[in-house]
Protein backbone atom coordinates (compact mmCIF):
# COMPACT_ATOMS: atom_id res chain seq x y z
CA UNK A 536 0.00 0.00 0.00
CA UNK A 537 1.30 3.50 -0.80
CA UNK A 538 1.43 5.97 2.04
CA UNK A 539 2.63 9.51 1.80
CA UNK A 540 6.18 10.16 2.96
CA UNK A 541 6.40 12.25 6.13
CA UNK A 542 7.83 15.25 4.24
CA UNK A 543 4.80 15.33 1.93
CA UNK A 544 2.38 15.47 4.83
CA UNK A 545 0.83 18.56 6.29
CA UNK A 546 0.72 19.08 10.03
CA UNK A 547 -3.03 18.42 10.14
CA UNK A 548 -2.58 15.09 8.40
CA UNK A 549 0.15 14.13 10.84
CA UNK A 550 -2.06 15.18 13.71
CA UNK A 551 -4.82 12.87 12.50
CA UNK A 552 -2.43 9.91 12.43
CA UNK A 553 -0.60 10.67 15.65
CA UNK A 554 -3.62 11.44 17.83
CA UNK A 555 -5.25 8.23 16.67
CA UNK A 556 -2.04 6.33 17.31
CA UNK A 557 -1.93 7.57 20.91
CA UNK A 558 -5.36 6.32 21.89
CA UNK A 559 -4.30 3.07 23.53
CA UNK A 560 -2.29 4.81 26.20
CA UNK A 561 -4.55 5.51 29.15
CA UNK A 562 -1.88 6.68 31.56
CA UNK A 563 -2.49 10.33 30.90
CA UNK A 564 -4.64 11.85 33.60
CA UNK A 565 -3.13 14.69 35.48
CA UNK A 566 -3.78 14.52 39.18
CA UNK A 567 -1.61 16.02 41.81
CA UNK A 568 0.56 18.94 40.84
CA UNK A 569 0.53 22.44 42.21
CA UNK A 570 3.41 23.97 40.32
CA UNK A 571 2.62 27.65 39.84
CA UNK A 572 3.28 29.72 36.76
CA UNK A 573 5.63 32.67 37.23
CA UNK A 574 3.24 35.23 35.77
CA UNK A 575 5.39 35.80 32.67
CA UNK A 576 4.70 32.73 30.54
CA UNK A 577 1.47 31.15 29.44
CA UNK A 578 -0.62 28.80 31.55
CA UNK A 579 -0.04 27.22 34.92
CA UNK A 580 -0.90 24.00 36.69
CA UNK A 581 -1.95 25.45 39.98
CA UNK A 582 -4.46 23.45 41.98
CA UNK A 583 -7.96 24.73 41.42
CA UNK A 584 -6.89 26.06 38.03
CA UNK A 585 -8.27 24.73 34.82
CA UNK A 586 -5.63 22.01 34.58
CA UNK A 587 -7.00 20.32 37.64
CA UNK A 588 -10.68 20.79 37.20
CA UNK A 589 -12.70 17.61 37.34
CA UNK A 590 -16.21 18.17 36.15
CA UNK A 591 -19.12 16.63 38.00
CA UNK A 592 -18.99 13.54 35.82
CA UNK A 593 -15.35 13.00 36.71
CA UNK A 594 -13.85 14.40 33.52
CA UNK A 595 -10.15 14.90 33.46
CA UNK A 596 -8.62 18.11 32.17
CA UNK A 597 -8.22 18.12 28.43
CA UNK A 598 -4.80 17.33 27.12
CA UNK A 599 -3.47 17.27 23.61
CA UNK A 600 -2.64 13.57 23.55
CA UNK A 601 -0.30 12.64 20.73
CA UNK A 602 2.57 10.47 19.72
CA UNK A 603 5.68 12.26 18.57
CA UNK A 604 6.01 9.52 16.00
CA UNK A 605 4.27 6.24 15.29
CA UNK A 606 7.34 4.90 13.55
CA UNK A 607 8.88 2.26 15.71
CA UNK A 608 11.84 -0.10 15.56
CA UNK A 609 10.13 -2.53 17.97
CA UNK A 610 7.55 -5.14 17.26
CA UNK A 611 5.34 -5.46 20.33
CA UNK A 612 2.68 -7.93 19.31
CA UNK A 613 -0.24 -6.03 20.85
CA UNK A 614 0.60 -2.65 19.32
CA UNK A 615 -0.90 -1.09 16.23
CA UNK A 616 2.33 0.84 15.65
CA UNK A 617 4.65 -2.17 15.66
CA UNK A 618 7.18 -2.18 12.86
CA UNK A 619 5.64 -5.18 11.08
CA UNK A 620 2.26 -3.46 10.64
CA UNK A 621 1.44 -1.77 7.36
CA UNK A 622 -0.04 1.49 8.66
CA UNK A 623 0.45 5.12 7.64
CA UNK A 624 3.43 6.54 9.49
CA UNK A 625 4.13 10.09 10.53
CA UNK A 626 6.53 12.00 12.74
CA UNK A 627 6.30 15.52 14.07
CA UNK A 628 9.20 17.86 14.50
CA UNK A 629 9.66 19.52 17.91
CA UNK A 630 8.54 22.82 16.36
CA UNK A 631 5.34 21.26 15.03
CA UNK A 632 4.41 19.89 18.46
CA UNK A 633 5.08 23.34 19.94
CA UNK A 634 2.96 25.01 17.26
CA UNK A 635 0.06 22.65 17.88
CA UNK A 636 0.25 22.86 21.64
CA UNK A 637 0.42 26.64 21.70
CA UNK A 638 -2.25 26.97 19.02
CA UNK A 639 -4.73 24.72 20.80
CA UNK A 640 -3.88 26.21 24.15
CA UNK A 641 -4.51 29.75 22.97
CA UNK A 642 -7.84 28.68 21.49
CA UNK A 643 -8.73 27.12 24.82
CA UNK A 644 -9.06 23.62 23.41
CA UNK A 645 -6.54 22.07 25.75
CA UNK A 646 -4.93 22.70 29.08
CA UNK A 647 -1.85 20.62 28.55
CA UNK A 648 0.12 18.13 26.51
CA UNK A 649 0.48 14.38 26.79
CA UNK A 650 3.38 13.31 24.60
CA UNK A 651 4.29 9.71 24.00
CA UNK A 652 6.22 8.15 21.15
CA UNK A 653 7.22 5.10 19.19
CA UNK A 654 10.94 4.40 19.13
CA UNK A 655 12.48 6.25 16.22
CA UNK A 656 15.94 4.82 15.35
CA UNK A 657 16.81 4.17 19.01
CA UNK A 658 15.71 5.16 22.54
CA UNK A 659 18.25 8.00 22.84
CA UNK A 660 17.25 9.60 19.56
CA UNK A 661 13.58 9.50 20.55
CA UNK A 662 14.13 10.80 24.06
CA UNK A 663 16.29 13.61 22.69
CA UNK A 664 13.41 14.69 20.43
CA UNK A 665 11.00 14.64 23.37
CA UNK A 666 13.46 16.70 25.42
CA UNK A 667 13.93 19.22 22.63
CA UNK A 668 10.17 19.60 22.27
CA UNK A 669 9.43 20.28 25.89
CA UNK A 670 12.50 22.47 26.27
CA UNK A 671 11.24 24.62 23.41
CA UNK A 672 7.74 24.71 24.82
CA UNK A 673 8.92 25.86 28.21
CA UNK A 674 11.85 28.08 27.28
CA UNK A 675 11.04 29.48 23.84
CA UNK A 676 7.24 29.61 24.02
CA UNK A 677 6.91 30.23 27.75
CA UNK A 678 4.34 27.43 28.06
CA UNK A 679 3.61 26.79 31.71
CA UNK A 680 0.67 24.45 31.30
CA UNK A 681 0.66 20.78 32.16
CA UNK A 682 3.09 18.49 30.35
CA UNK A 683 3.15 14.71 30.68
CA UNK A 684 5.83 12.85 28.72
CA UNK A 685 6.96 9.30 28.43
CA UNK A 686 10.40 8.29 29.60
CA UNK A 687 11.70 5.97 26.93
CA UNK A 688 13.15 2.78 28.45
CA UNK A 689 16.77 2.32 27.49
CA UNK A 690 17.40 6.04 26.92
CA UNK A 691 20.42 7.75 28.44
CA UNK A 692 19.67 8.70 32.09
CA UNK A 693 20.90 12.24 31.33
CA UNK A 694 18.05 12.68 28.86
CA UNK A 695 15.50 11.32 31.33
CA UNK A 696 16.85 13.75 33.91
CA UNK A 697 16.62 16.65 31.48
CA UNK A 698 13.01 15.82 30.58
CA UNK A 699 12.15 15.63 34.29
CA UNK A 700 12.99 19.31 34.73
CA UNK A 701 10.52 20.38 32.02
CA UNK A 702 7.68 17.88 32.53
CA UNK A 703 5.05 17.82 35.24
CA UNK A 704 4.48 14.11 35.05
CA UNK A 705 6.50 11.32 33.49
CA UNK A 706 5.49 7.75 32.89
CA UNK A 707 7.26 4.59 31.91
CA UNK A 708 4.83 1.93 30.82
CA UNK A 709 5.32 -1.47 32.37
CA UNK A 710 2.97 -2.77 29.64
CA UNK A 711 2.86 -6.33 30.89
CA UNK A 712 3.02 -7.22 34.55
CA UNK A 713 5.63 -9.96 34.39
CA UNK A 714 8.98 -10.50 32.68
CA UNK A 715 7.48 -13.62 31.07
CA UNK A 716 4.65 -11.57 29.59
CA UNK A 717 7.12 -9.08 28.18
CA UNK A 718 9.26 -11.81 26.65
CA UNK A 719 6.17 -13.28 25.02
CA UNK A 720 4.57 -10.14 23.59
CA UNK A 721 7.19 -7.39 23.68
CA UNK A 722 10.44 -9.19 22.91
CA UNK A 723 12.41 -5.96 22.43
CA UNK A 724 11.51 -4.66 25.86
CA UNK A 725 13.23 -5.71 29.04
CA UNK A 726 11.89 -5.33 32.52
CA UNK A 727 15.13 -3.93 33.90
CA UNK A 728 15.14 -1.21 31.20
CA UNK A 729 11.65 -0.22 32.30
CA UNK A 730 12.34 -0.27 36.03
CA UNK A 731 15.63 1.65 35.76
CA UNK A 732 14.09 4.98 34.59
CA UNK A 733 11.26 4.49 37.09
CA UNK A 734 13.80 4.24 39.88
CA UNK A 735 15.73 7.20 38.49
CA UNK A 736 12.61 9.36 38.42
CA UNK A 737 11.65 8.26 41.93
CA UNK A 738 15.12 9.20 43.25
CA UNK A 739 15.01 12.49 41.35
CA UNK A 740 11.63 13.39 42.86
CA UNK A 741 12.87 12.61 46.38
CA UNK A 742 16.05 14.64 45.90
CA UNK A 743 14.02 17.51 44.47
CA UNK A 744 11.71 17.58 47.50
CA UNK A 745 14.71 17.95 49.79
CA UNK A 746 16.22 20.59 47.54
CA UNK A 747 12.99 22.60 47.56
CA UNK A 748 13.00 22.62 51.37
CA UNK A 749 16.45 24.20 51.35
CA UNK A 750 15.97 26.41 48.35
CA UNK A 751 12.42 27.42 47.45
CA UNK A 752 13.38 28.57 43.97
CA UNK A 753 14.99 25.27 42.96
CA UNK A 754 13.59 23.99 39.65
CA UNK A 755 10.86 21.39 39.95
CA UNK A 756 11.54 17.83 38.92
CA UNK A 757 8.47 15.84 37.81
CA UNK A 758 6.26 17.63 40.37
CA UNK A 759 3.14 15.61 39.48
CA UNK A 760 4.97 12.32 40.03
CA UNK A 761 5.14 9.33 37.78
CA UNK A 762 2.65 6.77 36.56
CA UNK A 763 2.59 3.59 34.53
CA UNK A 764 0.22 1.44 32.56
CA UNK A 765 -0.38 -2.31 32.42
CA UNK A 766 -2.33 -4.09 29.71
CA UNK A 767 -4.97 -6.42 31.09
CA UNK A 768 -5.86 -9.71 29.46
CA UNK A 769 -3.17 -9.99 26.77
CA UNK A 770 -1.12 -12.41 28.89
CA UNK A 771 -2.35 -14.98 31.41
CA UNK A 772 -1.49 -13.15 34.66
CA UNK A 773 -4.33 -13.21 37.20
CA UNK A 774 -5.72 -10.29 39.19
CA UNK A 775 -3.71 -11.28 42.25
CA UNK A 776 -0.45 -10.97 40.29
CA UNK A 777 -1.56 -7.63 38.88
CA UNK A 778 -2.48 -6.26 42.28
CA UNK A 779 0.77 -7.44 43.82
CA UNK A 780 2.72 -5.70 41.05
CA UNK A 781 0.67 -2.50 41.48
CA UNK A 782 1.16 -2.53 45.26
CA UNK A 783 4.87 -3.00 44.78
CA UNK A 784 5.02 -0.07 42.37
CA UNK A 785 3.20 2.18 44.84
CA UNK A 786 5.29 1.14 47.80
CA UNK A 787 8.73 0.64 46.32
CA UNK A 788 8.74 3.07 43.40
CA UNK A 789 6.51 5.78 44.86
CA UNK A 790 4.24 5.79 41.81
CA UNK A 791 1.37 8.21 41.81
CA UNK A 792 -0.86 6.07 39.63
CA UNK A 793 -1.04 2.69 37.99
CA UNK A 794 -3.38 2.55 35.01
CA UNK A 795 -4.99 -0.61 33.74
CA UNK A 796 -5.84 -0.90 30.09
CA UNK A 797 -8.16 -3.66 28.91
CA UNK A 798 -6.48 -5.41 26.03
CA UNK A 799 -7.90 -4.38 22.66
CA UNK A 800 -6.95 -6.81 19.93
CA UNK A 801 -5.86 -4.71 16.97
CA UNK A 802 -3.45 -7.16 15.33
CA UNK A 803 -3.73 -10.59 13.80
CA UNK A 804 -1.16 -12.51 15.77
CA UNK A 805 -1.18 -16.09 16.94
CA UNK A 806 0.50 -15.06 20.21
CA UNK A 807 -2.44 -12.87 21.14
CA UNK A 808 -5.45 -14.28 22.95
CA UNK A 809 -8.82 -14.41 21.25
CA UNK A 810 -11.29 -12.35 23.26
CA UNK A 811 -14.71 -13.29 21.97
CA UNK A 812 -16.38 -11.01 24.53
CA UNK A 813 -14.28 -8.00 23.47
CA UNK A 814 -11.86 -6.11 25.73
CA UNK A 815 -12.14 -7.22 29.39
CA UNK A 816 -13.71 -3.97 30.58
CA UNK A 817 -15.41 -5.33 33.66
CA UNK A 818 -12.14 -6.86 34.80
CA UNK A 819 -10.38 -3.55 34.18
CA UNK A 820 -13.10 -1.84 36.21
CA UNK A 821 -12.66 -4.21 39.17
CA UNK A 822 -8.90 -3.60 39.06
CA UNK A 823 -9.42 0.16 39.20
CA UNK A 824 -11.76 -0.26 42.16
CA UNK A 825 -9.22 -2.44 43.94
CA UNK A 826 -6.50 0.07 43.12
CA UNK A 827 -8.55 2.72 44.93
CA UNK A 828 -8.78 0.41 47.91
CA UNK A 829 -4.98 0.15 47.98
CA UNK A 830 -4.41 3.87 47.63
CA UNK A 831 -7.14 5.42 49.74
CA UNK A 832 -8.81 2.76 51.89
CA UNK A 833 -5.86 1.14 53.64
CA UNK A 834 -6.29 -2.28 52.03
CA UNK A 835 -3.43 -4.53 51.07
CA UNK A 836 -3.47 -6.65 47.94
CA UNK A 837 -3.25 -9.84 49.98
CA UNK A 838 -6.41 -8.98 51.86
CA UNK A 839 -8.33 -8.76 48.61
CA UNK A 840 -6.98 -11.77 46.75
CA UNK A 841 -4.71 -14.74 47.30
CA UNK A 842 -3.08 -17.52 45.35
CA UNK A 843 -6.06 -19.71 46.17
CA UNK A 844 -8.52 -17.02 45.13
CA UNK A 845 -6.62 -15.14 42.43
CA UNK A 846 -9.35 -13.23 40.58
CA UNK A 847 -11.93 -10.64 41.55
CA UNK A 848 -15.58 -11.53 41.72
CA UNK A 849 -17.00 -9.92 38.61
CA UNK A 850 -20.42 -9.60 40.19
CA UNK A 851 -19.42 -7.56 43.22
CA UNK A 852 -17.03 -4.68 43.79
CA UNK A 853 -13.88 -5.77 45.67
CA UNK A 854 -14.81 -3.97 48.89
CA UNK A 855 -18.25 -5.57 49.15
CA UNK A 856 -16.65 -8.89 48.28
CA UNK A 857 -14.12 -8.44 51.10
CA UNK A 858 -16.87 -7.48 53.57
CA UNK A 859 -18.91 -10.56 52.70
CA UNK A 860 -15.92 -12.76 53.38
CA UNK A 861 -15.36 -11.04 56.74
CA UNK A 862 -18.83 -10.93 58.20
CA UNK A 863 -17.33 -11.58 61.65
CA UNK A 864 -16.25 -7.89 61.61
CA UNK A 865 -19.82 -6.64 61.13
CA UNK A 866 -22.08 -4.96 62.05
CA UNK A 867 -19.91 -1.96 62.91
CA UNK A 868 -21.24 0.76 65.23
CA UNK A 869 -20.72 3.96 63.23
CA UNK A 870 -20.75 6.15 66.30
CA UNK A 871 -17.67 4.44 67.71
CA UNK A 872 -15.74 2.72 64.93
CA UNK A 873 -12.29 3.96 64.05
CA UNK A 874 -11.85 5.78 60.77
CA UNK A 875 -9.96 2.89 59.16
CA UNK A 876 -12.79 0.50 59.98
CA UNK A 877 -15.42 2.93 58.67
CA UNK A 878 -13.57 2.87 55.36
CA UNK A 879 -14.11 -0.87 55.12
CA UNK A 880 -17.89 -0.62 55.23
CA UNK A 881 -19.55 -0.98 51.81
CA UNK A 882 -21.43 2.24 51.07
CA UNK A 883 -19.07 4.45 53.06
CA UNK A 884 -16.37 6.22 51.06
CA UNK A 885 -13.45 8.38 52.12
CA UNK A 886 -15.50 11.59 52.24
CA UNK A 887 -18.40 10.11 54.18
CA UNK A 888 -16.03 8.39 56.63
CA UNK A 889 -14.32 11.73 57.28
CA UNK A 890 -17.69 13.44 57.72
CA UNK A 891 -18.85 10.77 60.17
CA UNK A 892 -15.75 11.22 62.29
CA UNK A 893 -16.27 15.01 62.35
CA UNK A 894 -20.03 14.97 62.83
CA UNK A 895 -20.18 12.44 65.67
CA UNK A 896 -18.09 14.76 67.85
CA UNK A 897 -21.24 16.86 68.12
CA UNK A 898 -23.50 14.02 69.18
CA UNK A 899 -24.63 10.52 68.24
CA UNK A 900 -25.50 10.05 64.59
CA UNK A 901 -28.80 8.58 63.37
CA UNK A 902 -29.51 6.83 60.06
CA UNK A 903 -31.06 10.05 58.71
CA UNK A 904 -27.80 11.85 59.50
CA UNK A 905 -25.78 9.19 57.69
CA UNK A 906 -27.91 9.63 54.61
CA UNK A 907 -27.32 13.38 54.65
CA UNK A 908 -23.60 12.79 55.10
CA UNK A 909 -23.56 10.78 51.87
CA UNK A 910 -23.53 7.19 53.12
CA UNK A 911 -25.15 4.86 50.59
CA UNK A 912 -27.51 3.21 53.04
CA UNK A 913 -28.89 0.63 50.64
CA UNK A 914 -25.40 -0.88 50.62
CA UNK A 915 -24.26 -0.03 54.14
CA UNK A 916 -27.38 -1.17 56.01
CA UNK A 917 -26.23 -4.80 56.22
CA UNK A 918 -22.97 -3.83 57.82
CA UNK A 919 -23.70 -1.09 60.37
CA UNK A 920 -25.53 -0.23 63.53
CA UNK A 921 -26.38 3.27 64.60
CA UNK A 922 -26.91 3.75 68.32
CA UNK A 923 -26.76 -0.05 68.69
CA UNK A 924 -29.58 -0.77 66.20
CA UNK A 925 -29.58 -1.93 62.63
CA UNK A 926 -31.63 0.04 60.15
CA UNK A 927 -33.98 -2.91 59.50
CA UNK A 928 -34.24 -6.38 60.90
CA UNK A 929 -31.85 -8.15 58.58
CA UNK A 930 -29.84 -11.33 58.48
CA UNK A 931 -26.07 -11.08 58.61
CA UNK A 932 -25.62 -13.98 56.30
CA UNK A 933 -23.47 -14.12 53.16
CA UNK A 934 -25.96 -15.46 50.61
CA UNK A 935 -28.74 -13.20 51.83
CA UNK A 936 -26.62 -10.01 51.72
CA UNK A 937 -25.07 -10.97 48.38
CA UNK A 938 -28.51 -11.38 46.81
CA UNK A 939 -29.61 -8.01 48.15
CA UNK A 940 -26.46 -6.20 47.07
CA UNK A 941 -26.75 -7.66 43.59
CA UNK A 942 -30.30 -6.36 43.35
CA UNK A 943 -28.93 -2.80 43.66
CA UNK A 944 -27.93 -1.92 40.12
CA UNK A 945 -24.23 -1.17 39.84
CA UNK A 946 -23.24 1.89 37.87
CA UNK A 947 -20.53 0.89 35.41
CA UNK A 948 -18.35 3.26 33.40
CA UNK A 949 -19.24 1.50 30.14
CA UNK A 950 -22.51 0.47 28.58
CA UNK A 951 -23.62 -3.02 27.60
CA UNK A 952 -22.08 -2.63 24.17
CA UNK A 953 -18.67 -1.79 25.51
CA UNK A 954 -17.00 1.55 25.77
CA UNK A 955 -18.93 4.74 26.21
CA UNK A 956 -15.74 6.72 26.42
CA UNK A 957 -13.75 7.31 23.32
CA UNK A 958 -10.53 8.82 22.29
CA UNK A 959 -10.56 12.56 21.86
CA UNK A 960 -10.58 13.39 18.19
CA UNK A 961 -9.41 16.79 17.17
CA UNK A 962 -11.37 16.66 13.97
CA UNK A 963 -14.78 15.52 15.07
CA UNK A 964 -17.93 17.42 15.82
CA UNK A 965 -17.80 17.24 19.56
CA UNK A 966 -16.65 20.82 20.07
CA UNK A 967 -13.70 19.30 21.91
CA UNK A 968 -15.79 18.12 24.77
CA UNK A 969 -13.80 15.18 26.03
CA UNK A 970 -15.55 12.11 27.33
CA UNK A 971 -14.47 10.95 30.77
CA UNK A 972 -11.27 8.96 31.00
CA UNK A 973 -11.99 5.41 32.12
CA UNK A 974 -10.41 5.77 35.51
CA UNK A 975 -12.13 9.05 36.17
CA UNK A 976 -15.45 7.52 35.26
CA UNK A 977 -14.73 4.90 37.87
CA UNK A 978 -13.98 7.66 40.32
CA UNK A 979 -17.26 9.33 39.55
CA UNK A 980 -19.23 6.13 39.67
CA UNK A 981 -17.61 4.80 42.81
CA UNK A 982 -17.10 7.69 45.14
CA UNK A 983 -18.69 5.29 47.58
CA UNK A 984 -17.10 1.88 47.32
Ligand code: SF4
Pocket residue numbers: 607608609610611614615616617618652653654721
Ligand atom coordinates in the same frame (compact mmCIF):
# COMPACT_ATOMS: atom_id res chain seq x y z
S1 SF4 B 1 7.66 0.27 21.61
FE1 SF4 B 1 6.15 -1.35 21.29
S2 SF4 B 1 4.30 -0.47 22.22
FE2 SF4 B 1 5.68 1.25 21.88
S3 SF4 B 1 5.14 2.04 19.86
FE3 SF4 B 1 6.79 0.56 19.56
S4 SF4 B 1 5.77 -1.36 19.08
FE4 SF4 B 1 4.27 0.01 20.02
